[in-house]
Amino acid sequence: MSEPLIFHFDVDGDNFTSAGQASVTIKKDLRRLGLSSEIIRRVSIAMYEGEINMVIHAGGGVADVRVFEEYIEIVLTDRGPGISNIDQAMQEGFSTAPDAIRSLGFGAGMGLPNMKRYTDDMKIETVVGEGTTITMRVNLT
Amino acid sequence: MKISTIKELLDASVLCSEEHINRHVYSACGSDMMSDVLAFVKDQAVLLTGLVNSQVIRTAEMMDMVCIVFVRSKTPSEEMLRLAEECGIVVLKTDKRMYEACGVLFANGLIGNKVRRE
Ligand SMILES: Nc1ncnc2c1ncn2[C@@H]1O[C@H](COP(=O)(O)OP(=O)(O)OP(=O)(O)O)[C@@H](O)[C@H]1O
Ligand SMILES: [Mg+2]
Numbered sequence: 001m002s003e004p005l006i007f008h009f010d011v012d013g014d015n016f017t018s019a020g021q022a023s024v025t026i027k028k029d030l031r032r033l034g035l036s037s038e039i040i041r042r043v044s045i046a047m048y049e050g051e052i053n054m055v056i057h058a059g060g061g062v063a064d065v066r067v068f069e070e071y072i073e074i075v076l077t078d079r080g081p082g083i084s085n086i087d088q089a090m091q092e093g094f095s096t097a098p099d100a101i102r103s104l105g106f107g108a109g110m111g112l113p114n115m116k117r118y119t120d121d122m123k124i125e126t127v128v129g130e131g132t133t134i135t136m137r138v139n140l141t
Numbered sequence: 142m143k144i145s146t147i148k149e150l151l152d153a154s155v156l157c158s159e160e161h162i163n164r165h166v167y168s169a170c171g172s173d174m175m176s177d178v179l180a181f182v183k184d185q186a187v188l189l190t191g192l193v194n195s196q197v198i199r200t201a202e203m204m205d206m207v208c209i210v211f212v213r214s215k216t217p218s219e220e221m222l223r224l225a226e227e228c229g230i231v232v233l234k235t236d237k238r239m240y241e242a243c244g245v246l247f248a249n250g251l252i253g254n255k256v257r258r259e
Contacts, residue, residue, distance in 0.1 A: 020199040027203065041205055045179050048203045052175075052196070102174075105192040105200075110176035117180070 005033070005067040011051055011076075013060020016104060022063050023048035033067065035140070042118040043072050043138050049111040050076040050134055056101050057081070058132060071120070074136045082128035090116065142166050142251045144208050144231050147187060150245050153210060153233040157222045161231050164207050169251050171243040175200045187251075189242055193217055198224040206230065212239045 007029060009022035027044040047063065054061040058080020066073045083089045090112050097107025116122045119136040126132040145162045148155060155162065168183040173192040178200050187208040188201050193215045201209050202224075208231045211217060217225075217232060225232045235242055 017195050020196060020203075024199060024202060037205065041182070041203070045203050048199065049176065049179060104194060105173055105175040105190075105196055108174040108176045110174070110180050114176060114179050 002069065004073075007065040007067075009063040011054050011060050011063055013055055013058065016055060019052055019055040020048050023051050026065055030067075030072075039072070039138060039140065043074065046115045046118045046136050046138070047074050047076075049115050050074070050136070052106060053111055054078045054080070056097060056106055061131075068140075070139065070141050072138045072140065074119075074138075075133065076135075077131065077133045079131040082130055082132055083124065083126045084128050086124050086126065142246070142249070144187070144233075146249075147208065147210065147246065147251075148233055150249055151210060151233065151235040151237055151242055153235040156211075156217065156232040156234055157226045158229055158231040161207065161229055164231070166208055166251065169243070169246055171239055173239075179204065187246075189239060189246075191215055191239055193221070195221055195224060197221070198228075198230065201225075201230055202228045208233065210235060210242060212237055212242045 011022055012018060023044050026047055027040060030040045054076060058078035061078030064075045088094050092113045093109040095107045095109035101107045120139045121137040123135045144164050144166060166185055166187045168186045170178055170181050170186055171189040172178050173190055175196055186206050188206050189210045189212055190197055191212050198221050210233045212235055214236050
């Protein structure tokens with residue numbers, strides 16, 4: 001089995017305007033690999049939602065994307081406040097985003113459900129007060 | 142529906158990527174909440190929004206959308222237009238409010254707005 005292609009990004013938690021840049025870059029990189037537009041769209045939307053979450057809820061973090069022969073893995077890690085109730089957070093419409101974030105177009109409570117919808121597998125590991133790691137997979141075969 | 146038709150129907154001005162004005166659009170989505178937009182997958186869609194920041198352009202880019210219409214005379218920044226130009230997204234601006242802009246396009250046959258569910 002060949003080695004995966006690895007992409008690494010630091011996601012700046014202080015800059016809302018630049019949030020999403022890692023996902024834009026991944027989208028371009030995946031295009032260059034010649035993957036289908038459907039796969040590219042699913043990976044980049046899921047990563048974009050996760051990236052925005054790290055910026056608005058967790059003060060930034062890191063994103064790692066690995067492209068294997070059979071799947072793409074996206075790992076988002078932050079040292080934010082953690083998620084106290086994952087089941088609740090996964091519900092469509094649940095959001096703790098303040099009005100300031102809503103006026104920026106986020107806080108519909110759709111991000112995590114979208115990430116689940118667009119990927120084949122999603123795992124959330126979180127410790128309140130320590131941070132959150134979200135691992136997603138999109139199958140290529 | 143062609144983007145040029147949308148421009149006429151909404152009495153809109155073209156802010157960038159005018160060279161793609163003859164592209165076709167098959168569905169539309171009107172929202173100020175970006176994750177609502179991201180829940181919606183359709184090829185060659187147009188986004189109508191009253192929200193103005195860079196994330197609108199990125200959201201459209203993630204979704205492979207071909208056109209963004211800013212309603213209520215909202216004006217995007219130079220930086221936003223540069224981002225849109227880079228990915229070939231046509232940006233329009235109309236005086237119409239969201240309700241009317243969506244209604245006009247819908248009445249003229251631009252329907253189809255399906256949320257993908259597992
Ligand atoms: N990385 C994270 N760290 C801490 N809390 C998080 C994180 N990601 C999500 N959450 C919590 O889970 C809730 C739901 O997240 P989700 O992405 O579904 O909605 P949202 O970000 O509030 O709104 P939207 O994604 O629609 O803009 C958030 O409001 C927040 O409380
Ligand atoms: Mg979110």
